[in-house]
Amino acid sequence: MSLLSSCSLFKDGDTSKKSYQPLWGYNFNIGYFSSIDPILYNDKVVFSALDEKKNDFSANSTLEAFDKEEGKLIWRWDNNIPVQYDKFLNIHEYYIDNQVLYISSGWEYGINLDTGETLFENNHTKSNGVNFYGKDNWIFTNFTTSDNSYESIEFTEKDNFEWKVLLERRNSDTTIYYYRHTLFDDFFPDRIYFPYTKWNGEDSRPNLLIYDFENKKVILDEPISIMEGNHFIDNKPVLDGNKIYLPVHGLVACIDKNTSELIWQKKVNGNTSASGLLYAKNNLLYVKAEFGLYCIDPENGDTVWSNEGSGEGNASRLQYHNDVLYYVGGAKFNAVDAYTGEKLLSFEAPSRADDDGAFFQPVLTIDHDNDRIYTASYTHAYCYPTVR
Numbered sequence: 359m360s361l362l363s364s365c366s367l368f369k370d371g372d373t374s375k376k377s378y379q380p381l382w383g384y385n386f387n388i389g390y391f392s393s394i395d396p397i398l399y400n401d402k403v404v405f406s407a408l409d410e411k412k413n414d415f416s417a418n419s420t421l422e423a424f425d426k427e428e429g430k431l432i433w434r435w436d437n438n439i440p441v442q443y444d445k446f447l448n449i450h451e452y453y454i455d456n457q458v459l460y461i462s463s464g465w466e467y468g469i470n471l472d473t474g475e476t477l478f479e480n481n482h483t484k485s486n487g488v489n490f491y492g493k494d495n496w497i498f499t500n501f502t503t504s505d506n507s508y509e510s511i512e513f514t515e516k517d518n519f520e521w522k523v524l525l526e527r528r529n530s531d532t533t534i535y536y537y538r539h540t541l542f543d544d545f546f547p548d549r550i551y552f553p554y555t556k557w558n559g560e561d562s563r564p565n566l567l568i569y570d571f572e573n574k575k576v577i578l579d580e581p582i583s584i585m586e587g588n589h590f591i592d593n594k595p596v597l598d599g600n601k602i603y604l605p606v607h608g609l610v611a612c613i614d615k616n617t618s619e620l621i622w623q624k625k626v627n628g629n630t631s632a633s634g635l636l637y638a639k640n641n642l643l644y645v646k647a648e649f650g651l652y653c654i655d656p657e658n659g660d661t662v663w664s665n666e667g668s669g670e671g672n673a674s675r676l677q678y679h680n681d682v683l684y685y686v687g688g689a690k691f692n693a694v695d696a697y698t699g700e701k702l703l704s705f706e707a708p709s710r711a712d713d714d715g716a717f718f719q720p721v722l723t724i725d726h727d728n729d730r731i732y733t734a735s736y737t738h739a740y741c742y743p744t745v746r
Contacts, residue, residue: 378703381730382429384739385709386422394452395675396723396732396739397459399471402426403723403732404459405739409438422739423474426725426732429741433474439463451594453492455516460490460497466519480519491540492516498524498550500537509535511552524569525552525576532559536590541597543615548572551615553595553604556581562590564606566618580618584611593634593675596643603643603656605630610645610652612659622659626652632672632720633685639678640696646673646685653699663699674720674733680746684724686733689717693745702745707735 386407397404403426409418421435452461458477459469468477491498499521500511511525527535534557541551552567568578582604590607597603597615604611607629612621628648636644642662643654650666673687682702683694693703709716716737723732729744 378705378742380708380740380742382741383708384424384429384431386737386739394461395721396734397452397454397471398426398723398725398732399423399454399457399459402432402471403725403739403741404471405732405734407739421469421474423471424739426728426730426741429739435469435474435476437467437469437476437479439465451489451491453490453497455492458516460492460516462490462499468519478519489538489540491542493542493550498540500540500552502529502536509537511537511540524571524574525567533557536562539591539594541595541602543597549577551597551602553591553602555591561586561588562607564589564591564604564611566602566613568616578616578618582611582613582618583620584609584623590629592629592631596635596637598637598656601656603635603637605633605635605645607631610635610643610654610659612656624652624654624659624661626650627666629672632674633676633687636676636678636683638683638696640681642696644676644678644683644696646676646687648672651683651694651699653696665694665699665701672720674722677722677724677731679724679726679729679731679744682745684722684731684744686718686720686722691718691722691733691742707738707740709735709738713737 388408394406402423404421404423406419407422409420418438420438423432425432457471459471461467466480470477495515496513497516498513502509508529509527512521513524514521536555537552539553543549548571550569550571554565555562556565564582570577591604592607593605595602595604600615602613602615609623609625611623626645626647627650630647633646643656645652648671650664652664653662655662670688673685677684681696683696685692690704690706694701707718716735719734721734731742731744733740
């Protein structure tokens with residue numbers, strides 16, 4: 359266990375914002391949408407700001423790139439996500455290949471991260487769950503069609519964006535499918551894992567589909583035998599070795615990746631719809647639920663430590679750096695010792711001093727090479743030093 363000193367950042371055990379200040383901040387002047395974590399690319403960090411100032415959630419959204427060391431604006435995207443708050447909030451998984459950012463909100467975009475120029479845009483009719491996952495020369499997406507009649511998994515070559523259907527599942531009054539996540543396996547390059555949720559008219563239950571992309575056939579499609587109840591797959595699962603770890607509503611489950619057989623399951627206090635799971639470099643599993651933060655032994659599901667009853671609600675995705683966990687939850691920036699669960703930091707956005715509504719948004723990205731953290735309030739972008 360390695361516990362590094364952080365005394366240079368704190369005075370007399372102070373865990374508030376007083377002795378921990380941002381390295382730089384940038385005032386958007388118009389506002390920020392909380393859909394995507396800041397994107398790191400070479401010397402830049404990209405945030406998703408509003409295109410104009412409105413208070414009725416009808417403003418267009420755009421992207422702005424800053425010098426990640428000094429916070430100077432480099433470019434502003436020459437396009438925007440038009441006039442639909444929910445569209446930008448539905449962006450979860452994007453894909454970067456070389457200098458191109460592939461992102462979708464119903465409309466699909468390829469954006470040059472060097473210049474902010476739109477390389478292409480395409481109207482691909484869809485509604486919920488727009489995610490992009492990339493592998494080799496392919497991009498995969500899974501979504502519900504705009505009329506909600508079926509769930510579709512499609513793929514395209516990066517160079518042409520001509521979508522082909524990989525799988526379709528028809529929805530009905532008694533059966534609804536939710537495919538939101540795609541996992542790739544370095545040990546089996548032709549396999550693609552699709553953990554998905556199936557609503558049976560009463561409860562939502564998790565399932566696992568394994569697909570042979572080379573031969574275009576389903577290898578396995580089986581339900582996951584977790585405890586009774588309504589258990590939707592909240593966020594992106596984690597594949598490690600022969601196991602898949604699932605952030606399921608109200609619990610965490612570990613299954614065999616080849617058979618979908620349940621290895622262990624553990625209840626957590628609330629859902630994990632924003633934070634999901636983090637399999638950290640210290641070989642421990644971390645889960646942030648609505649009302650608790652958990653450190654779990656990935657081999658058997660035993661609790662190493664837990665902080666319950668925090669009431670922080672949904673949070674940003676957990677991030678790990680030098681034995682510290684970082685997340686935004688309860689509208690505060692939080693840092694927690696990864697081995698003990700001790701809270702090292704918890705403070706509100708500096709911008710709230712001038713605007714009570716300018717609290718931290720649930721977005722956070724760490725530049726591990728340079729010990730920097732990027733996050734945002736509703737009005738500002740911020741860069742902080744890591745605690746360790």
